[in-house]
Amino acid sequence: MVDVVLMPPFDRELGGGDDRLELEAASLFALVAELDRRSPGFAQAAGLRATLAVDGMVTGDWSQSLSGASEVIVMPRIAGG
């Protein structure tokens, strides 16, 4: 099991207002798929809308294994000007 921390606006969109979930997922791809099951449509836009961090490290490689990981943060993807 991994703790999923949902930063706004994903707390509302994916957690129904809760900002924490516990999920079973082998990789970030699997975690995104699980989130999509709970909130259909999330996976399709996740690549453009969300940034994922595993135990404090942001990663762009969603094939990364979650075995041994304790926390995943889902935050809005931001860039600047």
Place this chain on the structure above:
Amino acid sequence: MSKLHVTCTVNGDPREFLCDPADTLLSVLRGPLDLTGSKEGCGSGDCGACTVVLDGQMVCSCLVLAGEAEGSVIGTIEGVAEGSGLHPVQRHFLEKAALQCGFCTPGFIVAAKALLDQTPNPTETEVRYWLAGNLCRCTGYDKIVKAVMEAAAELRQERIPA
């Protein structure tokens, strides 16, 4: 609409062109004369990116009608460098990193050279007021003012007879 025939000297070369009465000097420089170093940032004389020297006077070429250039002597950014070498103002702009995007740079260099041609030893305040007609959005002017001051110092050295 009949065209005007204009003969003038640009960067030392005799040039002639046909233009509409409403054409600006800037549009002719950038168009038929193919001198795109002078830039149009506003078209209203507020940004100085089109600065040229017309019969010894620094002007915004977007505010001059092309027909007015008849018989005149015009200097643009393309004529500032001496052959393949750079003018000291250009060199100090490079060495002091006085440009970021470089779009306003031709106007600044023409204006700065015009200042130093008539005022070899300007104060920082004089440089800042002289260049107040040239907008730069990238640099905050700090390195531009320093480059002009250093170019002035070098030019003064050159003027001292050996």
Place this chain on the structure above:
Amino acid sequence: MNAPERPDAFKTGDLKVVGTRPVRPDGNDKVTGKAVFGPDFKAANMLQGALLRSPHAHARIRSIDIRKAEALPGVKAVVTREDFPTLEDILMNVGETAGSVLDLSQNVIAREKVFYDGHVVAGVAATSEAVAREALALIEVDYEVLPHVIGIEDAFRPDAPVLHDTVFTRGLDEKPEQPSNVPLRMRQAKGDVEIALGDAAATVSGHYSMLPVHQGYIEPHACVASWKADGKVDIWCSSQGAFNVRGLTSAILGIPTGTIRVMPLEIGGGFGGKTTVYLEPLAVVLSRKAGRPVRLTMSRTDIFRASGPAPGAVLDVRLGATAEGTLTAAEVEFKYSSGAFSGYEVFLGISSAIGHYNIQNYVVTGWGVLSNMPKHAAYRAPGAPQVNFAVESAMNELAEKLGMDPLELRLKNAIRPGETSMSGTPHGEIALVECLEAARDHPHYSEPLGPNQGRGVACGYWGNHGGPSTASVAVAEDGSILVVEGNPDIGGSRASMALMAAETFGVDYGQVSVTIADTSSIGFSGVTGGSRTTFATGKAVVEASRAVVEILCDRAAKLWNVDRAQVEWRDGEAICGAGEKAGETLSLARIAAKADNTGGPISAEASVNPLDHLPGYAVHICDAEVDRETGHTRILRYTTVQDVGRAIHPDYVEGQMQGGAVQGIGWALNEAFVYDANGRLDNPGFLDYRMPVASDLPMIETVMIERPNPAHPYGVKGVGEVPIVPPLAAVAAAVSEATGVRMRDLPITPDRVHAVLHPDG
């Protein structure tokens, strides 16, 4: 956001080239007028385009009659909304992100309604600009003028004219039943603010406001597009990202990405405002219809009416602290304008509000508000300066209330490495504390002030970014190093890339050349924006350079007939470590000369997607003097201190610090979008939209705090955006001290200063 030091972090070691200040590779062309910017490019047989723009702030388009315009001799094409794909097509093409592309498409050319003064309604391509303009006057548009709304609070009201009947506020507890001009509410919270404020020894609260401001790049938007009979499209334009232009044009027009080739021209400033498209899709459609290349250029008036700006804002802040100055509570609520279509600055405002402090109890709430202004665009640290102005102004007020030095108050609460960021990740090697200490110890901070003078400070941060970039590196036949990348050089990045490549190879800076390639000549690279280029593209350049060094060592091993493991690379040469050639060296030039006999040309490409960037912090000190008679404010002295990671080319880092500070000074003192009663922009020119000029300013002093990012080979953090974050509050605090009245509304124009100094007129 991110990243404690990792075992695989690159070692910076002793640097020989990085950190020097050579002349930039593109400098010569830019001081002699040779550089080709957006408006300078010409294609053979090119037509001139012109655009018809709405004179109304809000209107329904009943009909558009282009017959007379089409009949005018010299007119080769007229396009309207009919020539663009229908909205459903776009939705199908781009999936759930269609929302933004849909908005962008409608911003490029109006469909059912025009949403702002200057919104494009039709386009013409003709044999001359004069003919094109004449044709515009012949286009007949039948408008049904609708009530409009400009101001944030006006647009927020339930009875306001609604722009889009499809917009329902997201982020509320219950989905609203009525559409509104409020696409989004977003909230981030921790602890219990009400209890903490109740328990606080000192509290401050305040209401703040500012109007939209423009990025103010001097180069107008311009492009040339050429549609060819085989369906391929060439676009020449200046932008912050050629790949971005390609992708957005492809999505808006529904044509395959691979058929579009975008040639990046030199860019004359962008500041975020050239990370979108305005003209390119229009030029492509005009070219398709005319069968010839078409040029479009925006006038300065149209740039102000229909591009940019950054959000205006209304903000409320409450802060609470202990008597010793420890922050215990922050409540921040802001509304940002987004123009006629949704923006994303609210997200960035939330993440930029209070993340530079360690606060246990907070609520930060942001609202996006639509109104009849052009769709807002990114502007240097988008969304951050607005909220920072309110929070940092409140911090200065709190310091005064506590009787504390404002920098000491900030030091007491500053975020430190290892502490949690607003995004939930732990902070890596950040240096806010060092910046605050350097500001406190700077001679500027203790210089005496005269009458009518004041000093203000503020600090702020920006998350920076990484993301996808590609670079290739080749060795020429004589050993020269040729770097190719895909990021437009907006402020000296060619020089930074050359420095990093030269450092990696151990060669002179002058041995490296850097080319910015078109979208068909290099792999994908994100925009030059988000303070990401030197970080992410720099990483790609270093990785490709390392791969080439590896090849060079391999070739040297072949030439010496030794194992690869016996070859070491040092100072631009291969050194043989074994056999009869031990101790011999082979230069780059000699290895290059033998390339064909050792395996062929020597080159490598690297594509990266680094996300281990770190934020940047800045502390600014501003001295101002007010003229009691005129209300005019003069900036006397200005110092910027910044956490820059490692400065690759220090001149251009300082340049970012100075330029950002001055844009912030303009924002604080002069700049604002002013609309008339009809919703038309009243100041669409540089005369009335008053940006700082040289005589307005002193030198901008810079202090670079170099704490390298361990996740970058040369320690880069990203420096371009944070300099615009603190100036608004720093300038306002200086004027507040000079006048004795706290300035909470921007811009602080002479009439506003005069009014507070002479309340009785």
